Amino acid sequence: MQANHSTPTPLSADVRRVMRRPVRWTVIEIAFWVLAVLSWFFLPEQHLILTEIAGIAIFALSIDLILGYAGIVSLGQAALYGAGAYASGLFSIYVTGEPISGLLVGAVAGAVIAFATSFLLLRGGDLTRLMVTLGVAAVLFEIANQTAWLTGGADGLQGITIDPLFGHFEFDFYGHTGYAYSLAVLFVLFVLSRLIVSSPFGISLKAIRDNPLRASAVGIPVAARQVAIYTVAGAYAGIAGALFTQTQQFISLDVLSFQKSADGLMVLVIGGTGYLYGGIVGAVVYEMVQDGIANLTPQYWQFWVGILLVVFVLVGRDRPRELISRLTARAGQMRKSSSETVISKRQET
Amino acid sequence: MDTVLETISLSKIFGGLKATDNVNFRLEQGARHALIGPNGAGKTTFINLLTGVLTPSDGKILLNGEDITSIKREQRVRRGLARTFQINQLFGKLNVVESLGLVISERRGHGRDWFRWAGTLPGIEDEIASLISDFGLEDVFDHPCSGLPYGKQRLLEIALAIACRPKVLLLDEPAAGVPEADRHEVLSRLSALPSDVSILLIEHDMDLVFNFAEKISVLVSGALFAEGTVDEIANDQRVKEVYLGGADHG
Numbered sequence: 001m002q003a004n005h006s007t008p009t010p011l012s013a014d015v016r017r018v019m020r021r022p023v024r025w026t027v028i029e030i031a032f033w034v035l036a037v038l039s040w041f042f043l044p045e046q047h048l049i050l051t052e053i054a055g056i057a058i059f060a061l062s063i064d065l066i067l068g069y070a071g072i073v074s075l076g077q078a079a080l081y082g083a084g085a086y087a088s089g090l091f092s093i094y095v096t097g098e099p100i101s102g103l104l105v106g107a108v109a110g111a112v113i114a115f116a117t118s119f120l121l122l123r124g125g126d127l128t129r130l131m132v133t134l135g136v137a138a139v140l141f142e143i144a145n146q147t148a149w150l151t152g153g154a155d156g157l158q159g160i161t162i163d164p165l166f167g168h169f170e171f172d173f174y175g176h177t178g179y180a181y182s183l184a185v186l187f188v189l190f191v192l193s194r195l196i197v198s199s200p201f202g203i204s205l206k207a208i209r210d211n212p213l214r215a216s217a218v219g220i221p222v223a224a225r226q227v228a229i230y231t232v233a234g235a236y237a238g239i240a241g242a243l244f245t246q247t248q249q250f251i252s253l254d255v256l257s258f259q260k261s262a263d264g265l266m267v268l269v270i271g272g273t274g275y276l277y278g279g280i281v282g283a284v285v286y287e288m289v290q291d292g293i294a295n296l297t298p299q300y301w302q303f304w305v306g307i308l309l310v311v312f313v314l315v316g317r318d319r320p321r322e323l324i325s326r327l328t329a330r331a332g333q334m335r336k337s338s339s340e341t342v343i344s345k346r347q348e349t
Numbered sequence: 350m351d352t353v354l355e356t357i358s359l360s361k362i363f364g365g366l367k368a369t370d371n372v373n374f375r376l377e378q379g380a381r382h383a384l385i386g387p388n389g390a391g392k393t394t395f396i397n398l399l400t401g402v403l404t405p406s407d408g409k410i411l412l413n414g415e416d417i418t419s420i421k422r423e424q425r426v427r428r429g430l431a432r433t434f435q436i437n438q439l440f441g442k443l444n445v446v447e448s449l450g451l452v453i454s455e456r457r458g459h460g461r462d463w464f465r466w467a468g469t470l471p472g473i474e475d476e477i478a479s480l481i482s483d484f485g486l487e488d489v490f491d492h493p494c495s496g497l498p499y500g501k502q503r504l505l506e507i508a509l510a511i512a513c514r515p516k517v518l519l520l521d522e523p524a525a526g527v528p529e530a531d532r533h534e535v536l537s538r539l540s541a542l543p544s545d546v547s548i549l550l551i552e553h554d555m556d557l558v559f560n561f562a563e564k565i566s567v568l569v570s571g572a573l574f575a576e577g578t579v580d581e582i583a584n585d586q587r588v589k590e591v592y593l594g595g596a597d598h599g
Contacts, residue, residue: 011478011487018446018491019468019477200454200470201463207440207451210494214438217400218452218513219426220460228461274442 022198032277033187040180047175049291053283054182055243058189060268060279062236067265068274069197070229071209073126076133077237077264079117079140080110082256084238086144089157089245097163099171103185103242110238111231113140118230122223134258141256156252160245171247178247185243186280189236193276196232205229266305270312351378352411353547354399354430354517359408361391361398361571368394369405370571376517376549383550383562385582387591391571392551393435396519400432401425412517427456429516433509435525435551437502439494445505446490449477452512476512484508484538500531504538511542518542520550524557536560559583567591 039050059081066072087109088102096102113136120132144151151157164170169177196202207215208222216222245251254260263286271282289308293301354376361369368391376382386392397403399410401422410418417425440448450467453476454460468474481490484504489497494505503523510518520539527535539561542548552558558565558579565582567575575588582588 009475009478011482011490012474015446015474015477015481015490016468018444019450019474020466023466023468195466196463198467199463199465200451200459200467201461203443203447203451203467204455204460206443207448210440210442211438213402214434214440214509216422217426217432217434217438218509219423219455220451221421221423225461 022194036183036187040176040183044174044176047179049287051175051179051182051247053287054179054186055240055247056264056267056287057280057283058182058186058240058243059237059264060271060282061186061189061193061276062233062240063264063268064273064276064279065193065197065233065236066230067268068276068278069202069209070205070226071212072121072226072230073129074133075130075258075261075265076135076137077233078256078258078260079133079137080114080234080237081241081244081260081264082137082140082144083113083234084110084241085245085251085255086151086157086241087238088242089160089251090150092160092162092245093157097161099162099165099181099246102162102246103239106238106242106245107235108238110241111235114234114237115227115231118227121230122226133261137256137258137261141253144253144256151253152251154253156250158250160249160251162246162249171249175247182243182247185239189239190276190280193236197276201225201228266309270309352376353378353380353413354549355411356399357409357411359395359398359410360406361394361403362406367571369398371408372568372571372573374566374573376547378547379544380547380564381550381562382548382564382566383552383558384566384568385552385555385558386568386574390568392568393521394571395568396432396521396549396551399519400430426513426515429514430519431510431513431515431517432519433506433521433523435521437499437506439497439502439505439509441495442493444491444493445481445486445497446477448494448505448509449480449512452509453477456513480508480512483511483541485534498531500527500535503527503531503535507538507542511546515546517547517549520548520552522552522554523550524552524554 039046043050059077062080063074063077066074084106088106091102091105117132117136120136121129145153147153148155162171165177165181171177197205204215204220204225207218207220208225212222241255244255267282267286268279269282270285271278271280286305289305290301293304297304352375356372356374359369359372359374360367372395384392384395394403398405401420405418408418409416412425412428412430415428417428417430443451447467450473451460453473454462454467454470457470459470481487484507486501486505486508489501494502497505503526507520507523523539524532524535536557550558550561562579565577565579566573567582567588569591574591575582575585577585
């Protein structure tokens with residue numbers, strides 16, 4: 001970039017610094033992923049629950065892409081998740097049990113359903129969107145229920161067998177392969193979404209989220225961008241569904257249920273929207289709380305999860321993000337304070 | 350002079366109310382043209398029709414001779430028609446740099462790029478920096494739009510429209526609500542706008558209108574009531590009666 005202008009002004013340099021800020025991995029982010037990798041080595045007996053957490057995190061990430069970045073509310077993300085789950089399950093039964101291609105099939109299924117239904121979402125406001133997404137998921141649920149010859153209906157889809165990963169690593173009973181696989185998929189999808197949300201496309205989504213009227217008045221095709229991100233989120237949800245299928249090797253109608261959509265939204269809200277880590281943080285908290293409370297009071301865990309949700313929303317959905325950005329700011333205090341001195345000096349002159 | 354923006358028999362009817370009544374209007378190349386009128390005269394409705402926020406009941410809109418009556422808002426922007434809003438319409442959580450950057454990316458046809466970081470478009474930081482200094486936003490460029498002082502928000506409101514590099518700019522009461530201390534800055538930024546941009550100014554503030562405009566059109570009850578130079582309008586007895594007389598700006 002330096003070559004494009006012979007004498008960059010100090011202001012241009014500041015502008016570039018602000019624009020490139022999302023590119024850099026902060027210390028907290030790196031620590032987060034190092035911990036995630038370490039969990040594979042040091043928590044081998046927890047791999048089953050960690051696999052579940054990684055799957056929920058991808059699902060919540062798909063909701064974050066539409067809700068946190070494009071302002072599209074949904075109560076039917078399970079439609080996309082379930083489409084991915086069933087598509088990859090059927091693919092493993094009738095075509096091949098190779099897992100990576102199964103993931104791709106799940107992604108395509110989620111994306112196709114999302115794209116096809118996205119046009120219904122464009123009309124109307126939040127309430128319309130909540131109802132339309134809810135309705136689409138309910139319709140798919142009933143279709144899966146009625147086509148028992150294909151999906152197994154209420155008995156669930158059975159006979160799914162998944163080949164060893166890369167032909168070598170069997171999906172074992174303890175979830176060792178499953179967790180490594182899920183974590184790797186989560187990481188790849190996370191890195192991709194990190195780029196997407198800070199690309200020109202991603203910033204145009206945030207503009208639409210914050211002010212669709214102005215977005216269209218500066219030349220952004222609002223509807224087309226919403227269709228695009230909803231389709232991408234569909235692929236993400238489809239992959240989450242496919243991962244579930246492959247690691248559980250069984251699908252029931254639950255993957256298309258309202259409960260599934262609500263869980264995903266709840267997880268995201270607990271973790272916080274609009275900073276990408278919300279889905280992961282929320283999934284960890286949700287599973288740990290569910291696990292912990294279920295051990296204490298097996299009958300009442302949903303009561304406590306409900307209380308927790310209410311508290312989180314009242315305390316403020318932005319809280320987790322603020323906490324993390326404050327920690328990040330503190331970690332980079334030295335660097336930041338030195339550059340701020342430079343700015344304030346320049347402003348004084 | 351060439352006409353850049355023209356309306357032919359433009360009408361908008363809400364229920365029984367004619368908010369825009371058979372308006373034939375021309376904006377000339379490089380114009381500084383003001384549209385005034387009493388409250389409820391339909392000025393903002395007229396802007397909303399021009400920019401595609403509202404669909405006209407009847408009539409046509411031509412931009413550089415091309416019929417744009419039924420094309421989408423964002424396509425009008427791409428053809429060179431930009432606007433500001435009477436009430437600030439900013440991107441609340443985005444900072445000033447991101448807001449300007451996204452408009453420039455969009456204008457340059459890179460708004461759909463998803464596989465590159467937003468700051469990597471060649472030369473974009475220089476263009477953002479020059480807009481920031483043109484509009485006096487140097488001390489707030491890293492702040493989210495929603496937290497800016499009102500005067501700065503007003504300036505960013507105009508900067509976002511200029512970042513579209515419009516041929517025609519519609520300013521909807523740009524000085525509305527600006528505190529007295531910041532007024533001078535807003536007015537001087539307005540008079541420094543590039544002279545090749547044709548500007549239609551909608552305004553209540555007669556000082557601003559008389560300082561800024563070369564030509565004035567008066568809208569009353571949705572219809573064009575009078576049109577002329579600043580002197581002609583200032584001395585027009587009928588205009589004084591319906592409008593200036595009622596609104597005492599002393």
